[in-house]
Amino acid sequence: MRKTAALRPWDLFSNRRDTHICEHSNQNRALPRVMTVPGIISDMDSCSSNDGDSDVNSSGCRERKIIVANMLPLHAKRDGETSKWRFSWDEDALLLHLKDGFSPETEKKFYLGFCKQHLWPLFHYMLPMCPDHGDRFDRILWQAYVSANKIFADKVMELLQQHPGLQGKVVLVQIVNPARGFGKDVQEAKEETYMTAKKINDVYGSPRYQPVILIDRPVPRYEKSAYYALAECCIVNAVRDGMNLVPYKYIVCRQGTPGMDEALGVKPDSPRTSMLVVSEFIGCSPSLSGAIRVNPWDIDAVAEAINTAITMPESEKQLRHDKHYRYVSTHDVAYWARSFTTDLDRACQDHFSKRCWGIGFGLGFRVVSLSPSFRRLSTDHILLAYKRTNRRAIFLDYDGTVVPKASIIKSPSPEVISIIKTLCDDPKNTVFIVSGRGRTSLSEWLAPCKKLGIAAEHGYFIRWSKDSEWETCPVSADLEWKKIVEPVMNLYREATDGSNIEAKESALVWHHQDADPDFGSCQAKELLDHLESVLANEPAVVNRGQHIVEVKPLGVSKGLVAEKVLSRMVNGGEPPDLVMCVGDDKSDEDMFQSILTSVSNPSLPVAPEIFACTVGRKPSKAKYYLDDTADVLKLLKGLATATISKPRCLPHIQVSFESNG
Numbered sequence: 028m029r030k031t032a033a034l035r036p037w038d039l040f041s042n043r044r045d046t047h048i049c050e051h052s053n054q055n056r057a058l059p060r061v062m063t064v065p066g067i068i069s070d071m072d073s074c075s076s077n078d079g080d081s082d083v084n085s086s087g088c089r090e091r092k093i094i095v096a097n098m099l100p101l102h103a104k105r106d107g108e109t110s111k112w113r114f115s116w117d118e119d120a121l122l123l124h125l126k127d128g129f130s131p132e133t134e135k136k137f138y139l140g141f142c143k144q145h146l147w148p149l150f151h152y153m154l155p156m157c158p159d160h161g162d163r164f165d166r167i168l169w170q171a172y173v174s175a176n177k178i179f180a181d182k183v184m185e186l187l188q189q190h191p192g193l194q195g196k197v198v199l200v201q202i203v204n205p206a207r208g209f210g211k212d213v214q215e216a217k218e219e220t221y222m223t224a225k226k227i228n229d230v231y232g233s234p235r236y237q238p239v240i241l242i243d244r245p246v247p248r249y250e251k252s253a254y255y256a257l258a259e260c261c262i263v264n265a266v267r268d269g270m271n272l273v274p275y276k277y278i279v280c281r282q283g284t285p286g287m288d289e290a291l292g293v294k295p296d297s298p299r300t301s302m303l304v305v306s307e308f309i310g311c312s313p314s315l316s317g318a319i320r321v322n323p324w325d326i327d328a329v330a331e332a333i334n335t336a337i338t339m340p341e342s343e344k345q346l347r348h349d350k351h352y353r354y355v356s357t358h359d360v361a362y363w364a365r366s367f368t369t370d371l372d373r374a375c376q377d378h379f380s381k382r383c384w385g386i387g388f389g390l391g392f393r394v395v396s397l398s399p400s401f402r403r404l405s406t407d408h409i410l411l412a413y414k415r416t417n418r419r420a421i422f423l424d425y426d427g428t429v430v431p432k433a434s435i436i437k438s439p440s441p442e443v444i445s446i447i448k449t450l451c452d453d454p455k456n457t458v459f460i461v462s463g464r465g466r467t468s469l470s471e472w473l474a475p476c477k478k479l480g481i482a483a484e485h486g487y488f489i490r491w492s493k494d495s496e497w498e499t500c501p502v503s504a505d506l507e508w509k510k511i512v513e514p515v516m517n518l519y520r521e522a523t524d525g526s527n528i529e530a531k532e533s534a535l536v537w538h539h540q541d542a543d544p545d546f547g548s549c550q551a552k553e554l555l556d557h558l559e560s561v562l563a564n565e566p567a568v569v570n571r572g573q574h575i576v577e578v579k580p581l582g583v584s585k586g587l588v589a590e591k592v593l594s595r596m597v598n599g600g601e602p603p604d605l606v607m608c609v610g611d612d613k614s615d616e617d618m619f620q621s622i623l624t625s626v627s628n629p630s631l632p633v634a635p636e637i638f639a640c641t642v643g644r645k646p647s648k649a650k651y652y653l654d655d656t657a658d659v660l661k662l663l664k665g666l667a668t669a670t671i672s673k674p675r676c677l678p679h680i681q682v683s684f685e686s687n688g
């Protein structure tokens with residue numbers, strides 16, 4: 028076993044001074060519910076865990092409630108022999124003055140002055156009464172009150188010291204890397220570091236023990252490697268960082284080499300261990316899955332992480348080290364260079380054949396590269412195909428396609444109804460509205476279109492015409508995940524003014540259309556991440572739509588709707604010869620993909636003509652675009668007109684030849 032431990036903020040390391048790691052078994056140490064100052068600190072450390080556990084929360088962590096009082100109903104007596112304080116309840120609740128912390132002057136001002144002359148009357152609905160101070164606010168008394176509270180707070184913080192068993196055993200070695208600049212800020216940071224180190228050493232050090240060792244000079248690589256090799260734990264907790272390589276170097280040094288083993292007296296086949304505590308804000312953090320991740324601003328969490336790291340069982344340290352070492356040795360500089368080149372190649376694929384467009388405004392501005400074959404769908408173009416085909420499948424999204432997204436009235440206009448009705452009344456057409464919306468509103472709004480098929484809730488429900496029954500998608504009926512999603516969405520609803528939750532039969536949707544646009548978008552991204560992580564093992568998927576974050580059952584998609592409709596047409600002996608699909612958002616991309624794939628379906632006698640069209644000029648699987656819903660309606664109207672004015676079958680003209688004879 029190596030005999031050195033190390034803890035280090037930024038580039039810091041420390042050595043453990045003895046061979047025994049502090050096996051601090053009571054990690055969730057309970058604090059006494061009422062703590063007084065001065066107390067017997069060592070008594071707190073041995074708090075037993077069988078005290079009723081009333082303040083153990085559901086996750087197993089103790090919630091610490093610290094009550095700090097100026098006067099306690101206690102008798103305090105210092106034991107002459109041991110010099111320890113002994114406390115006993117004062118049955119008569121006599122006031123005990125704890126004078127150690129304050130000068131008589133501060134105590135007089137904060138307690139007799141501010142508390143009694145200002146606070147007490149205030150809390151008793153009276154004006155300040157003292158004739159000396161009259162009715163004026165006395166700033167000096169207030170300042171004494173603030174000072175007294177600060178003294179209390181400082182004392183509490185001091186006593187909340189964590190893991191005192193480690194005192195004398197752990198050393199933090201901080202290597203101060205030479206700064207690259209000479210600004211005032213660098214100087215100030217250095218001064219603060221020195222001051223803090225001195226404070227810690229003064230309080231916790233002894234003539235033979237210095238808890239913090241600052242090394243403020245250029246440290247050659249071989250010397251750093253030696254520190255890395257000896258340190259049992261490495262902490263890199265920068266508040267922001269790019270690709271910090273120190274954790275990787277540390278792992279490699281802990282793995283050692285035959286030469287290092289010899290120098291350190293380590294047996295060649297002895298198990299290797301290493302422990303990393305890393306800031307969640309540094310670039311390498313996600314790649315080190317065995318590291319303990321901390322928020323560097325959370326001092327308590329950092330302290331706990333350090334304790335966990337150095338008290339962890341050796342076997343686990345070894346597992347973590349092996350995992351990290353495998354990662355570091357397979358992801359070397361050559362690997363990074365190769366993967367960067369691959370990513371670059373992929374990103375630039377077809378780069379030169381694409382056209383770039385700047386779209387959006389403000390924070391929404393993006394440059395998108397679009398295929399040169401991506402073009403506006405002209406009515407004339409589709410009309411030619413429409414007129415020469417006889418078995419057409421038409422899929423229309425609802426919101427943002429036939430009804431404008433921004434419209435307050437969500438029901439379709441009479442014009443939309445009339446166009447859709449004309450299209451679906453044509454026996455050559457199979458028309459479906461495929462929407463994320465619920466079945467009740469869709470069937471109500473589209474009631475006049477009797478022959479229209481409706482796929483509601485992204486296809487969770489499908490109805491082939493008004494007279495047929497709703498079919499439910501044969502996916503898992505388990506919607507238990509809703510219980511996980513709802514509280515999370517509620518958090519975001521509460522935190523985002525203007526947002527709301529829509530509960531559908533199979534899905535839950537968080538809407539932020541009426542929230543502040545920028546804040547709403549940021550919250551939506553957060554929510555998406557949050558939900559994806561909590562739903563990792565659930566039969567549900569999270570999607571982002573226009574001003575929405577939606578969670579729906581796994582296996583439900585608009586793409587499957589298109590697949591189902593097309594295969595029913597094929598199986599019914601009516602394979603489509605034209606497939607048209609218009610939609611505006613991400614969920615519609617599934618439909619585009621699905622109809623594009625259908626072209627290569629071997630069961631189709633002839634490949635249908637495909638018109639996949641997105642609404643808005645943006646990257647899409649669709650080959651065509653239209654600018655907005657007005658454009659869509661114009662196009663559909665053109666098709667509807669062709670439907671109505673199609674050449675009727677001419678009546679057979681009977682020519683009779685009358686005989687004149």
Ligand SMILES: O=P(O)(O)OC[C@H]1O[C@H](O[C@H]2O[C@H](CO)[C@@H](O)[C@H](O)[C@H]2O)[C@H](O)[C@@H](O)[C@@H]1O
Binds near residue numbers: 426462536
């Ligand atoms: O598949 P779609 O027909 O495009 O429907 C998708 C969602 O439509 C509805 O949300 C949309 O309208 C909301 C106003 O009614 C608006 O706030 C939101 O931004 C739009 O995305 C519907 O409420 C959702 O359930 C559908 O998934």
